Amino acid sequence: MTPRSYRIGQIVPSSNVTMETEIPAILRARETVAPERFTFHSSRMRMTHVTPEQLKAMDADSDRCALELSDAHVDVLGYACLVAIMSMGLGYHRESETRLHARTVENGAPAPVVTSAGALVHGLNVLGAKKVALVAPYMQPLTRTVVEYLQHEGVEVLDYTALEIPNNLDVAAHDPLRLPGIAAALDYSDADAVVLSACVQMPSLAAVEEAEQKLGKPVVSAAICTAHQMLRSLGLPAVAPGAGTLLSGRYAESPVPPAAP
Incomplete structure (x- = not known):
């Protein structure tokens, strides 16, 4: 068949x-x-x-x-x-x-x-992740918008970093293999999960499993949740x-x- x-x-x-x-x-x-x-x-x-x-x-x-x-x-x-x-x-x-x-x-x-956006919220709910640490490529104001949106949905963002990349093609060019180290610098010890890329333009798939091993936490991205x-x-x-x-x-x-x- x-x-x-x-x-x-x-x-x-x-x-x-x-x-x-x-x-x-x-x-x-x-x-x-x-x-x-x-x-x-x-x-x-x-x-x-x-x-x-x-x-x-x-x-x-x-x-x-x-x-x-x-x-x-x-x-x-x-x-x-x-x-x-x-x-x-x-x-x-x-x-x-x-x-x-x-x-x-x-x-x-x-x-x-x-x-x-909805998929990231739902994916974190599926994992039972009430507390997260997060990496985003956006400028600070838009990153705070993402943080506030997730917190409105019942997900506490314990720590985050904004990479402040204004050009969307530059976001796509960001090396995903840098992300585990960037995430490791966050205060993620009490997090239920780590969002390695809160953006479907910033590539992260190649680094997700390495990040899980490095951080000892479930790691997701907006693309994986989608x-x-x-x-x-x-x-x-x-x-x-x-x-x-x-x-x-x-x-x-x-x-x-x-x-x-």
């Missing part, structure tokens, strides 16, 4: 070059241990610098992207910009997911919508080799967040 193939749609900032590499890498790794297969399809929103003004303008374009991807009858949509969602207001991922899902329904191709929630939204076991504790298989059948109405 031919394995089922799923179409993964991604709503991506125009300057993002990481989400279309890390999500496929995670799901390709899954293909080595499970029968399902995946294809990847993107629609882009214009954004070059991670500023509140560009993020707001970009988010307004996400409805168009959802329509375009639903034309392709994708099986799930991922909104690949965490800080764009978080900068729009506390709890905004729920509003975004509901609205974009409605666009797919109106277009006759209903599909679940996963935002990387892949986990995408798989669960498709009704598939959320497991992939080389992607840390969340995708180790221990949480393969965790409950799916309530679907957008």
Whole structure:
């Protein structure tokens, strides 16, 4: 029997070059241990610098992207910009997911919508992580926005570092192998988990397992959490080799967040 193939749609900032590499890498790794297969399809929103003004303008374009991807009858949509969602207001991922899902329904191709912001919140909840330490590439004001957003969702951020990289392509060029050392400098001893990259543009997948060994804590990224929630939204076991504790298989059948109405 031919394995089922799923179409993964991604709503991506125009300057993002990481989400279309890390999500496929995670799901390709899954293909080595499970029968399902995946294809990847993107629609882009214009954004070059991670500023509140560009993020707001970009988010307004996400409805168009959802329509375009639903034309392709994708099986799930991922909104690949965490800080764009978080900068729009506390709890905004729920509003975004509901609205974009409605666009797919109106277009006759209903599909679940996963935002990387909501997925990070959900992934930490799945791990039972009430206290975290966090690495983000953003300038200090936007990093504080991320911290406040997570704390509003019941996740205490014990310590964090803002790498203050303003250009989005420079964020993508940051060496992921530096991240375990950066995270080790945080006060993470009482943390339940460490967020190695609170940004789907800053690559971290190559360093997650090293960071878990170095820190002795579960380590996640926004991309890993997005892949986990995408798989669960498709009704598939959320497991992939080389992607840390969340995708180790221990949480393969965790409950799916309530679907957008």
